[in-house]
Amino acid sequence: QVQLVESGGGLVQAGGSLRLSCAVSGRTFSRFVMAWFRQAPGKEREFVSAISGNDYSTFYVDSVKGRFTISRDNAKNTVYLQMNSLKPEDTAVYYCAARYSAVLTTAPGTYALWGQGTQVTVSS
Numbered sequence: 001q002v003q004l005v006e007s008g009g010g011l012v013q014a015g016g017s018l019r020l021s022c023a024v025s026g027r028t029f030s031r032f033v034m035a036w037f038r039q040a041p042g043k044e045r046e047f048v049s050a051i052s053g054n055d056y057s058t059f060y061v062d063s064v065k066g067r068f069t070i071s072r073d074n075a076k077n078t079v080y081l082q083m084n085s086l087k088p089e090d091t092a093v094y095y096c097a098a099r100y101s102a103v104l105t106t107a108p109g110t111y112a113l114w115g116q117g118t119q120v121t122v123s124s
Contacts, residue, residue, distance in 0.1 A: 002026040002113055004096045009118030012086055016122070020081040022096030022115055029053070033099045034072055034079040037108060038092035038120075045095070047106040049081065059104050064090075086122045093117040 008020040020036065035050035049060045049070040058070050069082040079096060097111035105111075 002028075002098065004098060004113055004115035006094065006096045006115040006118040009094060009120045011121045011123065014086060014088055014122055014124050016086050017082070017084045018086065018120060020083070020094055020096075020118060020120075022079045022081075024077045024079070024096075024098065026077070028100070029077040030074045031100060031102075032113075033101050033104055034070075035097045035099075035104075035106075035111060036070065036079075036081045037095045037097055037111075038090075039095070039117075040092040043092075045108050046092075047108070048094070050104045050106070051079065052102060052104055054102055057104065059106070061106075083120070086120075088122045088124045090120060091122050092120060094120050 003025045030053045036048040039045040051070045067085045072079040095117045096115040098113040099111045
């Protein structure tokens with residue numbers, strides 16, 4: 001059974017940086033599209049970024065372009081989200097998600113596997 005475990009969240013001041021990690025169990029990691037979503041209190045879960053498993057193509061929501069970088073290490077079964085120039089509006093629980101496909105998507109319903117989430121809080 002594939003499991004996703006996030007780490008790296010925390011409290012940071014505006015303008016600071018954090019790196020989230022998501023470790024994935026199983027032997028088919030390279031066949032998954034991996035994504036990060038976030039959910040702030042009272043808001044719907046929002047797509048942040050995704051990366052394919054074969055050609056490492058990426059996609060970002062406009063609000064994080066130029067500040068966040070998604071990457072993956074298929075040898076370590078891990079996906080990362082480097083977050084720079086953090087803003088208070090980035091505060092949310094960040095979730096790692098996976099879908100067994102080569103196609104990047106942004107809809108939460110298209111991802112079958114989810115981690116437990118990690119809290120990111122950005123103070124002003």
